[in-house]
Amino acid sequence: MLSLFIIGGPFMWLLLLFSLAIIYLIIKKGLDIFVKKDLSEEKQNEGVNGILFWGILSVVCGFLSHYSGIYLAVNAIRQAADISPQLILEGYASSLVAIIAGLWIFIISAIIWYIYKAKIHKI
Numbered sequence: 772m773l774s775l776f777i778i779g780g781p782f783m784w785l786l787l788l789f790s791l792a793i794i795y796l797i798i799k800k801g802l803d804i805f806v807k808k809d810l811s812e813e814k815q816n817e818g819v820n821g822i823l824f825w826g827i828l829s830v831v832c833g834f835l836s837h838y839s840g841i842y843l844a845v846n847a848i849r850q851a852a853d854i855s856p857q858l859i860l861e862g863y864a865s866s867l868v869a870i871i872a873g874l875w876i877f878i879i880s881a882i883i884w885y886i887y888k889a890k891i892h893k894i
Contacts, residue, residue, distance in 0.1 A: 779868035782836030789829045796822045826880030833873025840866035
């Protein structure tokens with residue numbers, strides 16, 4: 772797992788920060804919704820959309836990482852005289868790590884956001 776984090780490049784640090792923000796909001800809002808049931812619906816709704824926001828931002832960050840990596844690779848290929856196709860595909864595969872991580876973060880945050888919204892609506 773650590774090797775994928777390293778392969779993903781510097782954008783993986785941003786994804787880690789977004790994940791920590793999502794975890795914080797999940798715990799905070801989970802306590803508000805499931806433990807402090809006497810709060811108003813407006814008070815319970817505060818911050819729940821932040822879970823989805825950080826998840827979406829993770830996907831965007833993953834795509835930004837991918838495209839910036841491809842841009843750098845294309846410039847390196849243009850300057851080099853002879854590059855093997857295997858080397859190109861290795862670089863392309865490593866640029867996909869951030870997208871995959873961002874998508875997983877988004878999927879998990881969207882599922883939890885939906886559960887929290889349904890619970891708030893039910894209350």
